[in-house]
Amino acid sequence: MxxxxxxxxxxxxxxxxxxxxxxxxxxxxxGHRQDPRQEQLADLLAERFTVLNxxxxxxxxxxxxxxxxxxxxxxxxxxxxxxxxxxAFVYGMSSGAILALKAAQQLGAKITKLALYEPPxxxxxxxxxxxxxxxxxxxxxxxxxNRSQAVEIFMTQAILLPEDYLAPMKADPMWASMEKVAHTxxxxxxxxxxxxxxxxxxxxxxxxxxxxxxxxTGEQSxxxxxxxxxxxxxxxxxxxxxxxxxQDHNVDxxxxxxxxxxxxxx
Numbered sequence: 694m695x696x697x698x699x700x701x702x703x704x705x706x707x708x709x710x711x712x713x714x715x716x717x718x719x720x721x722x723x724g725h726r727q728d729p730r731q732e733q734l735a736d737l738l739a740e741r742f743t744v745l746n747x748x749x750x751x752x753x754x755x756x757x758x759x760x761x762x763x764x765x766x767x768x769x770x771x772x773x774x775x776x777x778x779x780x781a782f783v784y785g786m787s788s789g790a791i792l793a794l795k796a797a798q799q800l801g802a803k804i805t806k807l808a809l810y811e812p813p814x815x816x817x818x819x820x821x822x823x824x825x826x827x828x829x830x831x832x833x834x835x836x837x838x839n840r841s842q843a844v845e846i847f848m849t850q851a852i853l854l855p856e857d858y859l860a861p862m863k864a865d866p867m868w869a870s871m872e873k874v875a876h877t878x879x880x881x882x883x884x885x886x887x888x889x890x891x892x893x894x895x896x897x898x899x900x901x902x903x904x905x906x907x908x909x910t911g912e913q914s915x916x917x918x919x920x921x922x923x924x925x926x927x928x929x930x931x932x933x934x935x936x937x938x939x940q941d942h943n944v945d946x947x948x949x950x951x952x953x954x955x956x957x958x959x
Contacts, residue, residue, distance in 0.1 A: 694754060697776050700768040706754035707747035707773065711739030715777035716957060717770065718746045719796075721787030722847065722881040723871045725753040730946055737950035742782070742957065745773050749789075751877045763795065763884050770796045774803050782806040782957050783904075787813055787942070788881040791888060794925075797902045807904040808953055811914060811942055814921035815889040822891040823882065824850055831879045840872040847878050899928050906932040907956045909949070911940030918942070 696704050708726055716738055720731055726746045735746040750769055751757035758765070770793075774781045783804050785793025790812035797804040815822050824830075827850055834843040841863070848854040848862070862868055888894065906929050908922040919936070926932040937948055 696754075697772040699750070699765065699772045701758050701765055703750050703758045703765070703769065704756040705747055705750065705769050705772060707745050708735065710735055710744045710746065711742055713742040714957065715743045715745060715774075715781040716953075717773050717777070717781050717783045718744065719770065719783060719785040719789040719793045720749060721785075721789040722851070722878055723844070723874055724786070724789065725749075725870075725874055727753060728870070734946045734950060737946060738953060741954050743777070745777065745781075747773060749877065749880075751880065752874045761880050761883065763792070764799075766792055766880070766884070767796045767799050771800055771803065774800065779803065780805050782808070784808040784810075784953060785812070786810045788885045792884045794899070794902065795884070797904045797906075798899060799901075801901065801903055804904045806957055807902070807906040808909065808956055809906065809925075810909045810944060810949065811911065811918045812908070812921065812925070813885060813889060813918070814894075814925070815891050815917060816893050816921055816924060817917070818891055819917040819920065820853070820915065823886065823889050827851070828879045828882050828886070831882070835876045835879075840875040841868070843875040843878055844868065844871050847875075851882075893924075894928075899925070900930075902929055904931075907952075908932060908934045909952060910934065910936050911942060911944055912936050912938050913941040915942075 694706055695709055696706050726748045735744045738744045748755040780803055783793045790809035797807050830846050831843050908925050910918050910922050922934045926934045
C-alpha cells in the first residue's frame with residue numbers, strides 16, 4: 694500500500710501495479726480498492742499500464758476530513774496525478790464516472806484521456822430522480838449507527854432494487870463490506886445530485902473538458918444510461934460512445950478491460 698497527502702491533509706491510500714502510462718481508477722458508490730471486482734480490473738490493466746487503484750476518502754485505508762466537499766475529492770485525484778508525474782489517464786465507474794468527469798473539467802490537461810462507465814445522469818423522466826430527502830435519510834441512518842439501513846436506502850431508492858431482493862443480499866458477505874463504507878453514500882450523492890434531477894444540464898457545462906473521452910454503456914442497461922451517454926458525447930469536444938454486448942451496470946471486468954486498453958493505447 695502507498696499513500697499521498699491531499700491538499701486538506703487527508704491521507705489517500707492506493708495500490709500501484711504494473712508499468713507504463715498511469716491509469717487512475719475512480720470507483721463508484723460503496724466501492725473501495727480491495728473490492729474483488731476493482732482488484733480484478735486493476736490486475737487486468739496492469740498488464741499494460743501503471744495502475745493506481747485508490748480508496749476514495751473515508752473508505753478503506755484512506756482517512757477523511759470534515760466537512761465533505763466534492764472539490765476535496767478532486768484534490769485527491771490531483772494528488773494522485775502529481776504522484777504519477779503530472780498527467781494521467783482516468784477511468785471512472787458510475788458515480789465515480791461523474792467525479793472523474795468533474796475532475797477533468799477542473800484539472801484540464803492533467804487528465805489526458807478519460808474513460809467513463811455509465812455515469813448515472815438522469816436528464817429526463819425515463820426514471821425517477823432521487824427523493825429530495827435522500828441525503829437526509831442516509832445521514833439519519835448513519836447518525837443512528839444503522840449502516841445496514843443506509844445501504845437499504847441506497848439500494849431501493851438509488852438503484853431501485855425491489856425490497857424482496859434485500860434479504861438474500863444481506864445473507865451475502867458482500868453486504869457487510871458495503872456497510873463499512875455506507876457513511877460515504879452521501880458523498881456520492883453530493884457528487885451526482887445536480888445531475889440526477891431529471892433536468893438537462895446547462896449549455897456549456899462540460900466545455901472545459903479537454904481530455905479525449907469514451908463513454909461506455911452496457912447493452913442491457915437501462916435506457917437512461919444510453920441516453921445520458923449520447924448527450925454527454927454530443928456536448929464534449931472530443932468523445933465517443935461504446936456499448937458492450939451482453940453487459941449491464943454490473944459489467945464483467947474481462948469484457949471491459951480490453952475496451953479500456955484499446956482506448957488508452959490508441
